Amino acid sequence: MAKQADKRVIVFDTTLRDGEQSPGASMNLTEKLEVARALELLGVDVIEAGFPITSQDDFEAVRAIAKEVKKPIVAGLARCVDKDIDRAAEAVADARRPRIHVFLATSRIHREHKLRKARSEILRLAVEGTERAKAAVGDLQFSPEDAARTEPDFLARVVEAVIDAGATTVNIPDTVGWATPDGFRRLIEHLFEHVPNIAKTVIAVHCHDDLGMAVANSLEAVRAGARQVECTINGLGERAGNAAMEEIVMALATRPDAYGGCWTNIRTDRLYPTSRLVSRVTGLAVARNKAVVGENAFAHESGIHADGVLKKRTTYEIMDPKAVGVAKSRLVLGKHSGRHQFRQRLKELGFRLSADEIDRLFFGSFKALADRKKEIFDEDIEALVESEVMTIPETWRLQGLQVATGTGGMPTATVELEETETGEAVRDAATGDGPVDAIFRAIERLTDVALKLSDYQIRSVTAGKEAQGEVRLEAQYGERTVSGRGVSTDVLEASARAFLNAINRAVSREGGAKAPTKRARRKRRT
Ligand SMILES: [Zn+2]
Numbered sequence: 001m002a003k004q005a006d007k008r009v010i011v012f013d014t015t016l017r018d019g020e021q022s023p024g025a026s027m028n029l030t031e032k033l034e035v036a037r038a039l040e041l042l043g044v045d046v047i048e049a050g051f052p053i054t055s056q057d058d059f060e061a062v063r064a065i066a067k068e069v070k071k072p073i074v075a076g077l078a079r080c081v082d083k084d085i086d087r088a089a090e091a092v093a094d095a096r097r098p099r100i101h102v103f104l105a106t107s108r109i110h111r112e113h114k115l116r117k118a119r120s121e122i123l124r125l126a127v128e129g130t131e132r133a134k135a136a137v138g139d140l141q142f143s144p145e146d147a148a149r150t151e152p153d154f155l156a157r158v159v160e161a162v163i164d165a166g167a168t169t170v171n172i173p174d175t176v177g178w179a180t181p182d183g184f185r186r187l188i189e190h191l192f193e194h195v196p197n198i199a200k201t202v203i204a205v206h207c208h209d210d211l212g213m214a215v216a217n218s219l220e221a222v223r224a225g226a227r228q229v230e231c232t233i234n235g236l237g238e239r240a241g242n243a244a245m246e247e248i249v250m251a252l253a254t255r256p257d258a259y260g261g262c263w264t265n266i267r268t269d270r271l272y273p274t275s276r277l278v279s280r281v282t283g284l285a286v287a288r289n290k291a292v293v294g295e296n297a298f299a300h301e302s303g304i305h306a307d308g309v310l311k312k313r314t315t316y317e318i319m320d321p322k323a324v325g326v327a328k329s330r331l332v333l334g335k336h337s338g339r340h341q342f343r344q345r346l347k348e349l350g351f352r353l354s355a356d357e358i359d360r361l362f363f364g365s366f367k368a369l370a371d372r373k374k375e376i377f378d379e380d381i382e383a384l385v386e387s388e389v390m391t392i393p394e395t396w397r398l399q400g401l402q403v404a405t406g407t408g409g410m411p412t413a414t415v416e417l418e419e420t421e422t423g424e425a426v427r428d429a430a431t432g433d434g435p436v437d438a439i440f441r442a443i444e445r446l447t448d449v450a451l452k453l454s455d456y457q458i459r460s461v462t463a464g465k466e467a468q469g470e471v472r473l474e475a476q477y478g479e480r481t482v483s484g485r486g487v488s489t490d491v492l493e494a495s496a497r498a499f500l501n502a503i504n505r506a507v508s509r510e511g512g513a514k515a516p517t518k519r520a521r522r523k524r525r526t
Pocket residue numbers: 018175206208237238242
C-alpha cells in the first residue's frame with residue numbers, strides 16, 4: 001500500500017513526562033538526555049520532555065532536551081494557568097521546534113469536585129490559556145483532561161473554542177483509562193461531525209491502560225481520523241501506564257489493511273534497542289511476554305511452532321524480529337577477542353561510546369568477565385555497558401566484598417567502598433538474616449543512607465551455568481522510590497552492585513555527591 005500524506009500518524013512520545021511520573025521510573029538529567037537522543041534516532045515526531053512548573057529539575061531537563069535534540073518537536077506540559085504556561089514557554093524556548101501542551105479538565109466529575117467551576121468558566125479559561133500560550137509559541141497543543149468522560153457535546157464546544165483561539169493540535173485524553181475501543185472511536189467521530197473548524201487542527205489521543213485497552217483505543221481513534229498518538233516506550237506511565245508505542249507502531253505497520261494504510265515515521269528496527277535503554281535507565285523490567293519487545297515475543301518453545309518457523313518463518317511469526325531490532329542471541333566474543341572486535345560489536349548493538357569509554361570497558365570489565373566466563377553474548381555486552389557507562393554518577397563505588405555464610409552461623413558481609421570524590425576507601429562489616437541482608441546493612445552503614453527495600457528480583461542474563469546474574473531492586477528512600485540494578489557472575493556481588501546503584505541514584509537526585517557524614521568519617525579511621 002502506498003503511503004499517503006494524509007494517512008501519516010504523528011508519534012508523540014511522553015516517556016519522559018507521563019512515563020517518568022510513574023513510581024520507580026524517575027530518571028536523572030543524564031538519563032533523560034540519553035533517552036531523548038534515542039527517541040530522536042527512533043524517529044519520534046514530538047518529545048514531551050517534562051512538566052516544567054513541577055520542579056527545578058524538571059524545568060532544567062526540558063531545557064536541556066530542547067537544546068539537545070534537533071529533529072523532533074520538544075513539548076513542555078502546563079496546567080491552564082499563567083505561571084505554568086510562562087514556565088513551560090521558558091523551558092522550551094531554545095528548541096528548534098518548541099511546543100507548549102496546555103491541559104484543563106472538562107469532565108463533570110473533575111469540574112465539580114476538583115476545579116469547582118461551571119462549564120462557561122472552563123470554556124473561558126481554556127480559551128485564555130490557549131491564547132496566552134499561543135502568544136509565546138506558535139505550536140500549541142490543548143488537552144481537555146478526562147475528555148473520555150466529558151459530555152460529548154460540551155467536549156465539542158471546548159475543542160471548537162480552543163481551535164479558534166489558535167490550538168494547532170487538540171488532544172483527547174482518556175486520562176483514567178475508562179474508554180472502550182468502540183466508545184472511544186465514536187467520541188472521535190462525534191468531534192469530526194460536530195466541530196466545524198476541526199480541519200484546522202490535528203486531533204490527537206492519549207490513552208491509559210487501566211483496563212488494558214490503551215493501544216486498542218488509540219488505534220480505533222486513528223480509524224476515526226486522529227492523526228497523533230501519544231504513547232510511551234514499554235507502555236510506561238501513570239498507574240497501569242500509557243499506550244505502548246511499539247505496539248501501536250507495529251500494529252499499523254503489520255496491518256495496514258485494518259487501519260486504512262495509516263503509517264508512522266518510526267524506524268521500527270530501533271524499537272527494541274530503545275525499549276532496552278528505557279528499561280535499564282528506569283530499572284523497570286519489561287515482562288517476558290510483552291508484545292513486540294518482550295524477551296519471549298519471538299521465542300518458539302513448542303516443537304510444532306519451532307519446526308514451522310524453521311521451514312517458513314511466517315507460519316507462526318507475523319513480524320520479522322529483525323524489523324523491530326531484536327538481535328538474536330549468539331556467541332560473539334571470548335577471552336581472545338581483540339579490542340577492535342569488541343568495538344565493532346558495540347557499534348552493531350547501537351551503543352555510541354567514546355574511545356576512552358571503550359578502552360575502559362575493554363581493559364576493565366570485559367577482560368574480567370572473559371576470565372570468568374568463556375562465552376560472551378550480546379546480552380552480556382549490553383549488561384556491561386549498562387552497569388559501567390550509562391549509569392548515574394557514582395558517589396560510591398564497590399571495591400571489595402567478602403561474605404561468610406553457612407548453616408548455623410550468622411551471615412557476615414565485609415564491604416569496601418571507594419568514595420569517588422576523594423578516592424578514599426572505607427570498609428565495614430555487618431551481620432544479617434541472610435548474606436544479602438548482611439551486604440545491604442554493611443553498605444548502609446558505610447554510606448549512611450537508609451533504604452527500605454520493597455522489591456528484589458534476580459534473573460540470569462543469558463542461559464548456561466556460568467551465566468551472569470542480574471539483580472534489580474526497588475526501595476523507598478524517604479518519599480521517593482528508587483531502583484537499582486547490578487550484574488555479575490556472582491549473584492551476591494550483583495546484589496551489592498544493585499543496592500549501591502540504588503543508593504547512588506538516591507543521593508544523585510539531591511544534587512550530586514553527598515558530603516561524607518560523621519559516621520562515614522569515623523569508619524574511615526578504623
Ligand atoms: Zn497520561
